[in-house]
Amino acid sequence: MSTLRAKRSKVWDHFEIQPKPGTNNAIAVCKICKNKYAYKTGGQGGGTGTLKKHLVKVHKLDPNTLQPLGREHTQQQINSLTLKNFTITKEISRRAIVKFAITCEQPFLIAEQEGFVEFTSTIQPGFHNISRHTLKKYCFEMLHEYKEALLSQFQVSLVELV
Ligand SMILES: [Zn+2]
Secondary structure, three states: OHHHHHOOOHHHHOEEEEEOOOOOEEEEEEOOOOOEEEEEOOOOOOOHHHHHHHHHHOOOEOOOOOOEOOHHHHHHHHHOHHHHOOOOOHHHHHHHHHHHHHHOOOOHHHHHOHHHHHHHHHHOOOOOOOOHHHHHHHHHHHHHHHHHHHHHHHHHHHHHHO
8 A cells, every 4th residue: 555655754753644535645734733734645756755844844853863853952951950850741832822822812723823833843842732723622721720710719708708
């Protein structure tokens, strides 16, 4: 199968392939930022060039290994004691992006904008970018969290009044 043969490329560590029904083409979805690219499955050298370029340019992966570049991190760790043990988690990324979207009045789509994804990956290569649907979900979850917190605050105040 041609898709199996194509899967040997290292780009498939970071891309997921989805068939495009009724055509000989497929869609390659970036696992990091969920950006979609057209991908031709049948012969002719495949279409991994564009995908590789995306990984190197947007996510700053090493062009040879397609793994994250470690040098900048090491320099940061030497320069700053506070950064030494700092690991960016999905939770930290999530809260940052939700707060950004709400306080800067950004549409959910901002999460998938190439410029935004490039920006977050540049200032923090470990940043976990999400899709607009996930951002929307998280915004509503956070809204709910705040609502619950406010409600329990009011209940405490009421008890104190009585
Ligand atoms: Zn990507």
